[in-house]
Amino acid sequence: MQKVTEALAEWVPAAVPAYDQRLYPHQYAMDFLTGAGRTVIPQEIRHRVDRMVMTTPNAKGQQRKRRHPDRFMARLMLNAWLDETGEDEGAVYRALADKYLDAHGMSRP
Numbered sequence: 001m002q003k004v005t006e007a008l009a010e011w012v013p014a015a016v017p018a019y020d021q022r023l024y025p026h027q028y029a030m031d032f033l034t035g036a037g038r039t040v041i042p043q044e045i046r047h048r049v050d051r052m053v054m055t056t057p058n059a060k061g062q063q064r065k066r067r068h069p070d071r072f073m074a075r076l077m078l079n080a081w082l083d084e085t086g087e088d089e090g091a092v093y094r095a096l097a098d099k100y101l102d103a104h105g106m107s108r109p
Helices: 004-010 026-034 036-040 043-055 070-085 089-103
Strands: none
Touching (some): 026 070, 026 089, 036 089, 070 089
């Protein structure tokens, strides 16, 4: 039987999601970019990628009417930003994931 102190050490309040090692850093970074961190990417890059996507014909050769899902668009925008700045992709993903964890009151073990 588990002791009370052990159970309390593992307990996480309902408002704070539990940290999951499998989601770090890529999933947490994308969650940050599609949520509260949407404005982190400079506006000029967001508009440029959006124009590029909307002017690229779809599979039928017609003009696109809808945008891609937010996660896909965030990844395109982040890749464009990394191409411009030349930063290390892994370090950027870890920084974005850490910011997500801070914003949600989560800590890495």
